[in-house]
Amino acid sequence: MSERQDRTPAVWEGAAEALPGVARIAGTAWLRSASWVAGSSARSARNLARAMTDPSAAGELVRGVAHDLADATRAISNVATKVSSGVPIPVALFEASVSLTSVIGSDEPERKQRELSLRERGEELLRKSRDVWSEDEAHPAYGRILDEVAPDEARILLLLLRGGPQPSVDVRTGGPVGMVSSNLLSAGLTMIGPRAGVRYLDEVPAYLNNLFRLGLIWFSREQLEDPLEYQVVEAQPDVLAAMHSVRFSKVVRRSIHLTPFGVDFCKTCLVDEEHLGELPTHELPDAEQ
Incomplete structure (x- = not known):
């Protein structure tokens, strides 16, 4: 395990403890401002807002972007900084969600494909070969x-x-x-x-x-x-x-x-x-x- 992975729990614990304080400011306003988020940024924005009210959800958020923890932590820190400097909460959340769009969700199909081992793919082929109701006709190649x-x-x-x-x-x-x-x-x-x-x-x-x-x-x-x-x-x-x-x-x-x-x-x-x-x-x- 790399040094970056060893630091992950400690880094997140500190960030997660700070989230409820931000959530007390942002919670209600975020629900009223959901229409700010559109397209692919919607999912990351919802995840980010949920993470601010629930430390366990925050852990899920980080696990989903474990390959780039620094980006996720930086986005949450930016929200808190902007809110404290007078930026409207919906605007701060929207900007953070856009920055996370390329990190959260976009690589999930690719990650799942990597996680599927060659043996599992072989087993899936054999399972299909035993399926007498399969309607596959053309060769997959x-x-x-x-x-x-x-x-x-x-x-x-x-x-x-x-x-x-x-x-x-x-x-x-x-x-x-x-x-x-x-x-x-x-x-x-x-x-x-x-x-x-x-x-x-x-x-x-x-x-x-x-x-x-x-x-x-x-x-x-x-x-x-x-x-x-x-x-x-x-x-x-x-x-x-x-x-x-x-x-x-x-x-x-x-x-x-x-x-x-x-x-x-x-x-x-x-x-x-x-x-x-x-x-x-x-x-x-x-x-x-």
Whole structure:
């Protein structure tokens, strides 16, 4: 326990003993002046006024703001000082309540969240899993994912959902030397950007990396069953430039798929229910299921 925490009881006891004297001056006038306080300051003002008439309530007030006892004590001291110097009691209380607004109540949800241990959160999940009447349908991560997906990335997801897995190629060094040691010249070249109609074509590699990070897509080492899918990709300028950058080159065919998690995310968040029946069924290659 810190030195500040060790001093807390003694500091409050002295402040609490002084409160009833202030309360005799302020009690009745405060009740008549409650309309001074509005919005978020209302709660702190009520707590402050109650603390001035009840030492036990004063203790509750300090426990609620134990992380910043100095601010609470200073606010109460300021009220007494202002009243003794002729400031109207309602005005003094209102000003003090405003200063306490950021201390009292504003961090209560955050504090409760900190107090909830990982084990307690796990137990809550298990309790929900046993609740046969629970109506939760969407995965709890979907809301967070929607905040982390760009508009262009949503278009890519719809392409993969409606059009199926997309071809991707790597260009490597080939020839006799390439059979022993092949170097990667260019990776992950696709036609996904143009096919999806994205706005920023140069960002497609970053889009795909983000979708992979979120668990929505999978970069497969397997090629698609139809070799014709790769002809358009291999005729693109960036693929041809990589192939012509060395004397001998070779193209390695791969593919990009939605994960089962990605399929469910798209159906839940990006497709109307009336169109769900029109979607094709996509599966990962047998080796990767």
